[in-house]
Amino acid sequence: MHTVDTIEALRRQIQTWRRRQETVGFVPTMGNLHAGHLALVSDAQARADRVVVSIFVNPMQFGPGEDLDSYPRTLRDDQARLLDAGVDLLFAPRVETVYPRGEAHTSAVIVPDGLTDILCGASRPGHFRGVATVVAKLFNMVQPDLAVFGEKDLQQLRVIQRMAEDLDLPVRVHGSPTMREADGLATSSRNQYLSEAERRRAPILHQTLQQVAEIVSRDRGAIETALHEGRQALEKAGFQVDYLEVRDWESLGPPGQGPLVVLGAAWLGQARLIDNLGI
Amino acid sequence: MHTVDTIEALRRQIQTWRRRQETVGFVPTMGNLHAGHLALVSDAQARADRVVVSIFVNPMQFGPGEDLDSYPRTLRDDQARLLDAGVDLLFAPRVETVYPRGEAHTSAVIVPDGLTDILCGASRPGHFRGVATVVAKLFNMVQPDLAVFGEKDLQQLRVIQRMAEDLDLPVRVHGSPTMREADGLATSSRNQYLSEAERRRAPILHQTLQQVAEIVSRDRGAIETALHEGRQALEKAGFQVDYLEVRDWESLGPPGQGPLVVLGAAWLGQARLIDNLGI
Structure with a gap:
């Protein structure tokens, strides 16, 4: 499994698969991978010939005072798990690669009809704008046939499905059932x-x-x-x-x-x- | 030259070109085509193997009291001109195809840093949000290698270039010089x-x-x-x-x-x- 951190290297690898008519599944993550993420990978592997995972702790979806700085970053461990899981490519871009002008100076995707203002959006203003925007960007970088997200973050899944549908992104967005610990706690x-x-x-x-x-x-x-x-x-x-x-x-x-x-x-x-x- | 009005038929045709490794150029228009548009087509033909033109009078970029209803719609004449010009495919979708939920209920693309508020944006609030959104959608429908826009609408060109760059759309956006009548008036x-x-x-x-x-x-x-x-x-x-x-x-x-x-x-x-x- 290769790890790449530039859009050029990412697209070069995916292009070689496209030439062989192979389909591409995509699992965007913020890293610190656990069994829940690996279930998404496994789901993507069942649906596509090749699977790309991204690891990017997206500053645009964190509000002031949230845990952006303390969010666990464990790239070495994550790489080992993805290699074990048979993932084909890991895309782990730097913040400057995703937001060359800074995230406040980036075109944003706004999902309508209050879908981003309710539930988690009510206490995390701007969160889903950051999610929709980074996922639109990642979809355009990877250009997968399909992407898999966990149903644990159901509102996130619905925001992304709506964004992809509204912007006519040629990506099928699948929800994957929540993985739980033995005592029922959702893995997170x-x-x-x-x-x-x-x-x-x-x-x-x-x-x-x-x-x-x-x-x-x-x-x-x-x-x-x-x-x-x-x-x-x-x-x-x-x-x-x-x-x-x-x-x-x-x-x-x-x-x-x-x-x-x-x-x-x-x-x-x-x-x-x-x-x-x-x- | 075929005319298609669904995203499925559009993508099916483009897919056949992709399989033969042909590149695709795209010229989005609102129709009522004149020499200025044909110069954009010619520019696209010089840069790509196949050229797709879209005709869509985009309600989302017209403000209240603007000329949405009276904007000239001349599809038959436009088709004849595009056929003469050797265009490969015309995409002329219905409003319901582009905005199945209505344009007020569609995820929108917001371009930052005041670029949409100055010049034409000052007297046409919401105009460039409508432009950026419909062009993002059209780019995702067509998935061209490159798109050509006229420099006459320079602010529109800059908004689209910024949108494509910020959202990492895999489309090169070219500006084409303004076409003028004999007396210097820009064609429009x-x-x-x-x-x-x-x-x-x-x-x-x-x-x-x-x-x-x-x-x-x-x-x-x-x-x-x-x-x-x-x-x-x-x-x-x-x-x-x-x-x-x-x-x-x-x-x-x-x-x-x-x-x-x-x-x-x-x-x-x-x-x-x-x-x-x-x-």
Whole structure:
């Protein structure tokens, strides 16, 4: 597996595959790879002849006071894991390569209809503008046939699907099911911000989503009660709740007649954990 | 020459050329084609094996009260001209194909640093957001190697070059020199809004740019005087001046040490004419 850090080297390698009519799958990441990322890689490998992974901690999607500087950067370990996983190419660009003028001086992609303002977007203004913009850029750098994102970040997945559809990007965007630890906690790079005691309590987020999902699957009229109880359970367990909501699974808008999802985001110590569960 | 109106048919045709390693040049237009457009086609033909022209009157770049409804639509004549010119494919999509959710509900591309707020952007708010967005979409539909735009719309060219660069679109964006009538008037679809009497006075815009360019090329200190005299000359000839400015040729920012350009926009009757001249 080669690691490249320039767009020219990236495109040169991909061009050789294109000439052989090979299809290209793409898994964009911020690195610090865990089993969840490797499941995305495996999903991409099942769908394409070649798989490119990118590692880029994107400054444009971090707000002031967020964990941009402390976000774990573990390139050597990540390379070893991707090599083991049979990835064909790792693209790990420098910030100057992605934002030669600085991220504040880069054309941005704005996704409409409030999709970026709700849920995580409400407490992280500008976050999804940064996500949509960097993913548009990465798609244009790699030009894959398909890309795979985790359903753990469901809002991110929906923002990217909408962006790709609206801008007619010739990339199929797949969601891949959330990978979990044995106790149900969704795998995440931010789990390592948890103390041992917090780590033991962390699965309560997933358990709470399960409880809400169970109640709502029996009675859609009980959504508000279920969410109220869920928020109380999380607060009692020491979480500071950012949101706990039931939404339409596709649009993330208010619950209608279609499939639903319960989404939660909550702080536990230094970690902001998010998770969701289809109902 | 085939005319297609769906993205699927467009991509299918282009795919057959790609398989033969042929390069693709692209000339996006709003139709009502004149000699200026045909010069862009000819430029594209010199640079690529195949040339695709699009005709799409983009509602997203027209403001309220602008000439969206009255903009001349002449598809039959345009087809005949493009066939004569040896164009390989015409893409003439319907509004619903480009904006299936409506243009207000489409992800948009925002070009930064005030480039879209100055000059034409000052009197046409939202115009360049519409231009950048539709061109990003068209680039993703066609996926050309290169695209050609006229230097007559210099700010549009710079916005598109910046957008393509910032979003890492794999498309080279070329500017092609302005085509003029015998009397110096820049060719434009909007020239047909002029009455006969206005048409006779219209070349005064180009003449005024020439006078400003001549003065400034001799003495960069005389920019303000030259512009003041130029505005007076235009008003005396019955123009209502929107702007007359000297800018940096590349950045369109304030004049510095590099090459300069004088740009003007003015109403003459029902027609808003724009033009520019390198100094």
